[in-house]
Amino acid sequence: MPSIFLSGSKPLLRSPLVLWPESLRQSRNIILDLSQLEFVCPLDLAGLAAWSQSLTADQTGEVILPAGGVATYLHRMKLLDILMAHGWDVPVVESGPEQELAHKLLEVTSLGTFGEVEDLANVLPRLLAGNANDPKKLVALHFAFGELCDNAATHSGSAPFYVAAQRYTGATSGSRRLELAVADTGIGIPAHLRHNQKYAEVERDERAVALALKPGVTGTRDRRGYGFFDVLREIGDVASGNLIVYSGRGSAVVPFGAASKRRRFHPLPGYLPGTLIQVELAE
Amino acid sequence: MIFNLAQETGRSAFATRASAIELRNSITSLLATLQDSETLEISLEGVEALTISFADEFVAKLALERRFGSTDTFFLLSNSTEEVLETIEIALERRSLFVAHRASNGDLRLIAAPAHLKSTFQLAIEMREFTARQLADRLEIKLPAANNRIKQLAEAGVVIRRRQIPLHGGREYLYSAA
Numbered sequence: 439m440p441s442i443f444l445s446g447s448k449p450l451l452r453s454p455l456v457l458w459p460e461s462l463r464q465s466r467n468i469i470l471d472l473s474q475l476e477f478v479c480p481l482d483l484a485g486l487a488a489w490s491q492s493l494t495a496d497q498t499g500e501v502i503l504p505a506g507g508v509a510t511y512l513h514r515m516k517l518l519d520i521l522m523a524h525g526w527d528v529p530v531v532e533s534g535p536e537q538e539l540a541h542k543l544l545e546v547t548s549l550g551t552f553g554e555v556e557d558l559a560n561v562l563p564r565l566l567a568g569n570a571n572d573p574k575k576l577v578a579l580h581f582a583f584g585e586l587c588d589n590a591a592t593h594s595g596s597a598p599f600y601v602a603a604q605r606y607t608g609a610t611s612g613s614r615r616l617e618l619a620v621a622d623t624g625i626g627i628p629a630h631l632r633h634n635q636k637y638a639e640v641e642r643d644e645r646a647v648a649l650a651l652k653p654g655v656t657g658t659r660d661r662r663g664y665g666f667f668d669v670l671r672e673i674g675d676v677a678s679g680n681l682i683v684y685s686g687r688g689s690a691v692v693p694f695g696a697a698s699k700r701r702r703f704h705p706l707p708g709y710l711p712g713t714l715i716q717v718e719l720a721e
Numbered sequence: 722m723i724f725n726l727a728q729e730t731g732r733s734a735f736a737t738r739a740s741a742i743e744l745r746n747s748i749t750s751l752l753a754t755l756q757d758s759e760t761l762e763i764s765l766e767g768v769e770a771l772t773i774s775f776a777d778e779f780v781a782k783l784a785l786e787r788r789f790g791s792t793d794t795f796f797l798l799s800n801s802t803e804e805v806l807e808t809i810e811i812a813l814e815r816r817s818l819f820v821a822h823r824a825s826n827g828d829l830r831l832i833a834a835p836a837h838l839k840s841t842f843q844l845a846i847e848m849r850e851f852t853a854r855q856l857a858d859r860l861e862i863k864l865p866a867a868n869n870r871i872k873q874l875a876e877a878g879v880v881i882r883r884r885q886i887p888l889h890g891g892r893e894y895l896y897s898a899a
Contacts, residue, residue, distance in 0.1 A: 552739035559736040563770065573769075577804045580770035584736030588774050592738060661816060668773045668811075 445474035450485040451716065454684040455708045457489045468499045470526065472512070475504040480544075480602040480619035481682070481716040483517050487546045487600040488621040488712065490524045499526040515602065516545040541565050542605045544618075550598035555587045558601070566603060566616060574676050579618075581672040582717050585665040586620045593657065594624025594712065605721070614721040615679065623712035628686040630657040643688030644703040651683075651692060651701075669717070670694060677719045685713040694719075722759060723799075724748055727767030734770040741778035748783060752790060758881055760795035760899060762823070768805050776812035784818045788876045795899040796878030797821040798832070806832060821879040821899055829899060831879065841870045845880055845898040852893055871896055 442457055449456055462468065470490075493499045501521055503509040512518050513531040522528050544562060549555050563579035583601075590599040599622035608614040628646035631637045634657045640646045649655045651670065656663030670681060674695030683690040687709055691702045726744070727733055735741070752761055763780075771779075780798070787796050798820055801809070806822060810833045813819055819834035821842070829846060831839045844859055845851065851859075857867035874880040875896075882894045 552737045555737050556732060556735065556740050560732045560734045563734065573802070573804050577770050577808070580734055580736070581772055584734075584770075584772035585774060588737045588739075588772065662774070662777060664815070665774060 441469040441471045443471045443474070444482075444486075445476070447477040448479045448482060449475070450482045450714065451479055451682070454485065454689075454710050454714055455706060457485070458708065458710060466497055468493070468497060469502060470499060470521075471502045472504050472508075473502045475508050478508070478512070479716065480604050480617045481621070481714055483512075483515055483546045483602040484600040484619040484621035485714045487517060487520045487548070487602075488623050488714075490521050490526060491598075492623060493525050495525075499524075501526050501528045503529050503531065514545070515543070516547075520546055520548065520600075544601065544603035546600055546602045548598040548600055549587060549591065552591055555584075555591055559584050559587070562603070566605065566618070572676075578672045578676045582618060582669050585669050586618075586715055586717070589665050590620050590622045590624070590713070593627075593630045594622040596622055596624035596712070599624070616719045616721055617716060618719075619714070619716045621712070621714045626686040626710070626712055627683070628688055631655070633657040634659070642705065643686040644690070644705045645688070647683055647685055647688035647690045648701070648703045651690065673717070673719065677721070679717065679719040682716045682718070683713070684710055684715075686710060722751060722755065723762045723764055724751065725764040725766060727765075733767055735768070735775045735779075736772050738774050738778040741775045741782075745779050745783050745786075749786060752787070752794070752796070755794040757793040758795075758883070760797065761878075762795075762797055762799050764799045765801035765805055766799070766825075768801065771805055771808050773808055773812050776809045777815070780809050780820065781812045781816045781818055784813065784820050784877065785816065787878050788818075793881050793883070794878060795881060797823055797829075797899050799823040800825050809833075819877055821877070823899075831877075834877075838870060838873060842874060842879060842898065845874065845896070848898075850895055850897045852895060856896070874898075 444456060509531050510533055513533050518528050518531060563576055563583055566579050567576045601620050603618040605616045606614060627650050628643040631646045631650055632640065637649060651666045653667040654663045670692060677694060679694050681692045687706050689704050689706055693700050755761055801822060813833035819831050821829060822832050823829050831842050853864060853867050853871055857864045860867060871880060875882060879899050880896050882896045885893055885895045
């Protein structure tokens with residue numbers, strides 16, 4: 439059986455195409471081998487959740503879990519529940535009572551309607567902003583979550599899409615940060631941008647992704663296209679970090695608040711259906 | 722007529738264009754029922770955060786619709802936090818629109834308007850009721866320029882007019898600010 443093999447630390451963040459090998463298209467039976475997985479970030483979680491819904495009715499999918507704490511973490515973040523809901527055969531993970539960690543994490547969450555996005559937008563930014571009474575940080579987190587989810591809900595063409603978040607205390611890595619991810623398997627940023635005649639001739643997807651981050655660039659006919667630009671501006675006012683985007687055959691790593699020349703746009707070595715986005719904020 | 726956004730929706734934060742469209746449609750229906758000299762006030766009390774996309778689809782496009790509606794009713798926002806007002810201002814500026822906002826202490830000002838219209842509006846509030854000629858004299862500008870400013874303020878719903886018959890006969894409009 440063909441296997442998707444995810445190993446080490448942050449496998450999708452390092453190589454987002456690992457879930458989309460050509461060999462997978464014709465396969466009836468698929469194994470998702472996570473046995474060598476050491477660490478996952480929100481982008482891994484949301485990306486896996488979004489990808490896993492591509493299992494068709496005439497396919498079977500089997501998951502091999504990692505040992506110990508990593509499996510427990512996948513269970514705690516609700517990824518295993520989502521894999522099962524999408525028809526994957528997932529081993530049972532024994533776990534103890536769950537702590538209330540709303541200020542530290544957002545379990546992988548499926549968002550299929552605008553109402554669901556609004557409901558989550560009403561609680562998540564405040565929870566992630568923590569106890570500090572900082573209206574600017576609250577607004578910035580709301581911007582990041584709201585604009586990215588609005589994009590996914592409006593333009594991806596597929597429902598549902600997935601979100602996840604994790605706050606790291608720095609006990610292990612030494613760096614305190616917050617990571618928020620949004621993942622969908624819809625039309626993708628480059629293809630959507632080309633709906634606008636003005637950008638129909640943009641050939642390279644990494645160029646399309648770069649354009650999409652500029653103000654006023656949109657795949658629609660409306661006077662809009664400021665979503666990414668506003669997220670970068672608003673977050674850059676309150677924190678340092680990065681915006682990471684994978685979509686189609688293009689990718690971007692954009693530091694918040696930094697000059698344009700530090701932005702990096704690269705082609706992907708293959709095609710990624712949809713969009714994976716991670717916001718990384720230093721705290 | 723007051724539409725309290727947080728109370729009507731049960732939410733304090735707003736993110737998506739789709740929900741903004743729904744809300745705007747319900748307010749458009751309310752606007753159509755207003756009588757002359759009535760005010761539609763959108764209260765933002767209790768609203769903690771908006772995305773700019775929501776502000777654009779809700780406030781900016783409502784302001785745009787207002788431009789083409791009746792000029793005999795008032796339209797304004799109220800009770801917003803400064804953070805939310807900044808977000809709304811960005812959305813309005815991108816479409817070259819402006820609206821009036823009444824703070825919780827009663828102060829009334831224009832958001833995202835050019836400086837000359839802001840000062841004209843403040844003078845209009847001070848004068849309470851005025852003709853175009855009276856405004857022109859106070860601003861020390863020509864009558865067509867005063868009429869142009871009044872027209873822009875009326876289209877935004879921050880000034881309304883009513884016809885009056887002056888002593889010398891003929892036709893004259895009397896204006897008042899929100």
